Amino acid sequence: MSTPTTTPPEAAKKRDPTAPWPILQIRGLGVTFGGFQALTDVDLDARQGEVHFLIGPNGAGKTTLVDIITGLTKPTTGSVKFDDQELTGHKEHRIVHMGVGRSFQAATVFETLTVAENLDIAASFRMGLRSLLRQRRGMRPEVVEALEVTGLRDVADRPAGELAHGQKQWLEIGMLFTQKPRLLLLDEPVAGMSPDERTRTGELVRFVAKDCTVLVVEHDMDFMRRFADRVTVLHEGKVLKADATVAEVQADATVQEVYIGRAKDDRNSVSRGAADAGEAPFAPPADDPDAPGPAPLDAGVTDAPGAPPASATTKEEDA
Amino acid sequence: MSSATDDPATAPAAAGTTPEGGGPGWFRRNVVGTKADVGPRIAFAIIAFLLIVVAPAMLSSFRLDLLAKYLVFAIVAVGIALAWGRGGMLVLGQGLFFGLGGYVMAMHLQLADAPEGQNPMFMSLTGAEDLPGLWKPFESPVFTLIMVVVLPMAVATLLGLLVFRSRVRGPYFAILTQALAAAFVILLVGQQDLTGGTNGLTVSTFFGLDLADSGDKLTLYFVVLAALLVVFLIARQMVRSRYGKLLVAVRDGEDRVRFLGYSPTTVKVVAFASAAGMAGIAGALFVPIVGIISPTSLGIVPSIEMVIWVAVGGRISMAGAIAGAVLVNFAKTELSEQFPSGWLYAQGLLFILVVAFAPAGLAGAGAWLKGWRERRGARGTSGPGITGRTAEEAA
Numbered sequence: 001m002s003t004p005t006t007t008p009p010e011a012a013k014k015r016d017p018t019a020p021w022p023i024l025q026i027r028g029l030g031v032t033f034g035g036f037q038a039l040t041d042v043d044l045d046a047r048q049g050e051v052h053f054l055i056g057p058n059g060a061g062k063t064t065l066v067d068i069i070t071g072l073t074k075p076t077t078g079s080v081k082f083d084d085q086e087l088t089g090h091k092e093h094r095i096v097h098m099g100v101g102r103s104f105q106a107a108t109v110f111e112t113l114t115v116a117e118n119l120d121i122a123a124s125f126r127m128g129l130r131s132l133l134r135q136r137r138g139m140r141p142e143v144v145e146a147l148e149v150t151g152l153r154d155v156a157d158r159p160a161g162e163l164a165h166g167q168k169q170w171l172e173i174g175m176l177f178t179q180k181p182r183l184l185l186l187d188e189p190v191a192g193m194s195p196d197e198r199t200r201t202g203e204l205v206r207f208v209a210k211d212c213t214v215l216v217v218e219h220d221m222d223f224m225r226r227f228a229d230r231v232t233v234l235h236e237g238k239v240l241k242a243d244a245t246v247a248e249v250q251a252d253a254t255v256q257e258v259y260i261g262r263a264k265d266d267r268n269s270v271s272r273g274a275a276d277a278g279e280a281p282f283a284p285p286a287d288d289p290d291a292p293g294p295a296p297l298d299a300g301v302t303d304a305p306g307a308p309p310a311s312a313t314t315k316e317e318d319a
Numbered sequence: 320m321s322s323a324t325d326d327p328a329t330a331p332a333a334a335g336t337t338p339e340g341g342g343p344g345w346f347r348r349n350v351v352g353t354k355a356d357v358g359p360r361i362a363f364a365i366i367a368f369l370l371i372v373v374a375p376a377m378l379s380s381f382r383l384d385l386l387a388k389y390l391v392f393a394i395v396a397v398g399i400a401l402a403w404g405r406g407g408m409l410v411l412g413q414g415l416f417f418g419l420g421g422y423v424m425a426m427h428l429q430l431a432d433a434p435e436g437q438n439p440m441f442m443s444l445t446g447a448e449d450l451p452g453l454w455k456p457f458e459s460p461v462f463t464l465i466m467v468v469v470l471p472m473a474v475a476t477l478l479g480l481l482v483f484r485s486r487v488r489g490p491y492f493a494i495l496t497q498a499l500a501a502a503f504v505i506l507l508v509g510q511q512d513l514t515g516g517t518n519g520l521t522v523s524t525f526f527g528l529d530l531a532d533s534g535d536k537l538t539l540y541f542v543v544l545a546a547l548l549v550v551f552l553i554a555r556q557m558v559r560s561r562y563g564k565l566l567v568a569v570r571d572g573e574d575r576v577r578f579l580g581y582s583p584t585t586v587k588v589v590a591f592a593s594a595a596g597m598a599g600i601a602g603a604l605f606v607p608i609v610g611i612i613s614p615t616s617l618g619i620v621p622s623i624e625m626v627i628w629v630a631v632g633g634r635i636s637m638a639g640a641i642a643g644a645v646l647v648n649f650a651k652t653e654l655s656e657q658f659p660s661g662w663l664y665a666q667g668l669l670f671i672l673v674v675a676f677a678p679a680g681l682a683g684a685g686a687w688l689k690g691w692r693e694r695r696g697a698r699g700t701s702g703p704g705i706t707g708r709t710a711e712e713a714a
Contacts (some may be wrong), residue, residue: 070578096580108575110568117564124561125580129589132562175579 023048023213024069024183029078031064038064039237042078046183046230051205051214053224055249056234057258062217063105065234066185069215070102071095082183096125101181105188107168111161115152115171118160119143122175142178149207150174151200166197170204177208184214190223202227225250358689359638370544380533384608385652387540389645390547391604396629396644397547397554397637398597403626404634405558406590407570408488412496413598413625414617415503416471420599421612422507422514423470426454427463428522428606441515451513460526467603468596475595479588488573497619504618519613522606530607543604547641550597554637557593566590627670633682642681 022045029042039061046052054062067073069080071092080087087095110118116139123142124132139147147153150170155163160171169189176184186205190198198220205214205227218224224231224246231249233241235258241249249255374386395413402408429439438450457463478499482492507514514520528535557563569576569583576583606612615621625644632643647669654662677683 091582092577093580093582096578102578104575104578108572110564110571110575112567112571113564118568120561121565121568121576122579127561129562129585132565133557133560135556135560136564179580 021048022046023083024215025079025081026065026069027079027081029065029068029075029080031068031073031075031077037237039068039075042234042237042239043242044232044239045243046213046215048213049209049211050229051209051216051227052243053228053231054215054217054234055219055221055224055231056240059236060234061237062234063187064237066102066187066215066217069095069183069185070100096179096181099182100185101176101179101183102185103169103172103176103187103189105191107165107172109160109163109168109171109175112159114157115160115163116143116147116156118171119146119175119178123178125179140178142180146174146178149177150204166193166201169193169201173201173204173208180211182212184208184212186214186216188217188219190218190220198223199226371541375537375540380536383540384536385649386645387536387543387608388605389648390543391601391608392625392628392648393641393644394547394550394601394604395598395625396632396640397550398594398601399625399629400632400634400637400640401554401557401566401597402590402594403629404636404640405563405566405570406587408587408591409490409493409626410496410591410594411493411626412498412500412619412622413594414500414619414622415496416475416595416598417602417605417621417625418500418503418507418612418614418617419471419474420467420602421606421617422520422602423457423463423466423599424603424606425520425522425612426457427460428525429520430454430458431460431526432523441518441520444515444518445512447512453513467599471595471599471602472592475592476588479591480584483584483587483591497622500617500622501619504614507614515613517614519611519615520606521611523610525607528607530610539607543608546600546604550600551637551641554593554597557590558637562586562589624666627666629680631669631673631680633680633685635679636682636685639680639682639685646681 024044024046026042026044029039029044030037031039042061042065044054044065054065056062064073068075069082069087071087071090071094075088078088082098082100085098087098087100090098110121113121117136120136120140120143123140123146147156150167150173152163152167152171152174155167160168163171173186173189189205190201193201202223205216208214216224216228228246231241231244231246232239233244233249233252233255240258241252241255244252370390375383378386395417399410399413402410426439429441433439438447439454442450457466482495487495508517510516523530525535525539528539530536530539557566565576565581565586569581569586573583576586602612602617605616609616628644628647629640630643631647632641633639647666651662651666654665673680679686
């Protein structure tokens with residue numbers, strides 16, 4: 001039960017357009033909040049085992065999309081199919097049982113419980129009430145594995161509230177990891193992290209993606225460049241660039257204009273740009289040969305006179 | 320620390336082992352416990368000795384009766400500590416469930432007290448001829464004992480499913496429970512033909528025990544003590560189990576729990592219904608000890624007082640809640656004997672002090688003392704830092 005049997009061999013599942021099996025298929029998705037069209041006719045495919053990034057300026061509808069996939073928000077139109085099952089209309093916890101896990105923008109862990117207890121609760125999600133009423137003895141293998149993978153073994157018996165910001169984020173990913181999901185949705189996993197922590201997070205995401213599809217909502221361009229297989233760009237609730245490679249996104253003039261120009265308004269990118277300035281440019285990951293150096297996008301961040309001003313329609317993102 | 324890319328296949332080998340039952344280590348493991356268990360277990364043994372041997376030998380029948388009443392209140396308190404302390408549900412209307420248990424028991428005892436062929440005592444006040452249909456099933460002692468627990472739990476489950484599903488929480492939930500306790504009192508008073516109205520129901524025997532006989536009252540005291548022990552052990556098991564951790568998790572991050580694949584509604588309903596069942600048991604035992612149950616014992620004021628006991632004792636600790644219930648009620652009796660009108664002020668002051676300065680109550684003071692002793696003992700040796708990582712990052 002620990003590893004999905006449907007996982008194709010590594011080589012086949014990584015960016016092979018001839019045998020793509022879109023485990024997540026979104027078609028014609030639209031949602032309206034009190035007259036405001038947050039998402040319009042969104043199509044998105046994510047294939048088995050890929051790390052798919054969802055980028056776009058604030059208010060593009062990225063988090064709304066994640067909320068719809070996980071059942072928090074009901075779409076007005078369209079469908080979300082995961083592994084040929086319709087997800088819309090199910091309760092949030094049912095969708096988790098179907099194999100979809102998510103993290104939150106701000107790392108959400110249970111601060112008064114220890115790290116191991118946090119992981120154990122996550123790992124026990126298929127237990128019935130009667131087994132839940134028994135005491136925990138020792139650690140489940142999934143929990144031990146997650147402690148190793150996240151590097152939190154030394155703090156296993158500490159309350160999660162004592163962890164540093166980055167560690168909380170890893171703990172949350174670790175909690176999802178114990179559940180062996182087949183689709184993992186990470187909402188801004190590296191927000192507020194140091195460059196070093198971001199690298200570790202990227203490695204963690206890559207590791208988790210061995211057995212599942214990961215959809216990452218991010219602002220951080222450098223992070224995307226280093227760890228994305230495919231990228232979908234959202235802009236004002238519409239798909240601007242669907243299912244592209246990192247290189248295609250970087251070469252796209254429209255994306256440059258609407259997204260990169262706006263990145264100036266995004267606090268994360270600004271602070272990260274500053275933080276990154278002193279660093280040597282990261283080498284592109286080995287499995288991502290077409291990613292060029294960090295030059296073009298970073299250039300866009302610093303100078304975008306032609307970018308349209310941030311519209312007033314960007315508020316739902318953090319709501 | 321940088322094991323994000325380590326091969327996890329080596330990890331499961333380190334998985335904890337499950338201790339086996341039996342064997343020579345059994346006594347050590349299950350009676351003495353780990354080093355951390357020793358202190359609490361000694362305290363438990365001393366308190367058990369005081370309650371089982373010393374109190375019955377030393378206290379007058381009147382005082383022992385009072386102690387039994389405090390212990391009954393402690394049963395309610397354990398339930399509140401579970402629902403409120405662990406589950407974050409401020410239950411301001413436990414009087415409802417206490418009353419349900421109490422009235423179920425009182426109905427049966429009145430029927431049992433009534434001489435052969437005659438109606439129960441309360442009906443002589445209303446002048447009614449026929450026994451109300453609602454009373455009939457409570458002639459059975461077995462049915463009564465089941466309903467003492469099941470009826471409050473069923474009401475709480477129904478209520479919880481409705482309320483928690485629509486994500487009502489916080490003060491809204493607290494006010495709702497309080498309103499229900501108030502409504503229940505109005506119902507009891509209004510349905511005089513069925514419930515005895517404001518007079519309530521009086522009883523004089525308890526399953527063959529004569530409630531005027533001091534020997535029988537001693538037996539009743541032990542019944543209460545046993546009930547408290549059982550309730551305490553059940554609550555402790557719940558708190559220590561995975562479910563208990565999950566309950567705390569729901570309290571601290573309901574959405575995170577939902578997106579881990581659990582239904583927070585179910586988790587909360589279990590704790591709320593358990594607390595209601597405990598209040599029901601307490602209500603049922605309150606009836607023979609005090610000899611009467613009436614709406615004055617279960618309205619808004621008694622319901623709030625129950626929460627105060629737990630706040631004073633420490634809402635996250637079961638033992639603290641028990642201590643709070645016993646000590647606050649003891650203080651209430653003592654103070655009321657000295658200064659008849661002083662108690663109300665003292666109770667208000669106590670509550671304010673606890674909320675402002677000691678949110679963890681008596682149990683918090685105990686934990687602080689323990690931590691202080693450990694800190695003193697550990698001085699000199701460097702305490703374990705959170706991780707090497709934080710130092711790393713600061714550098």
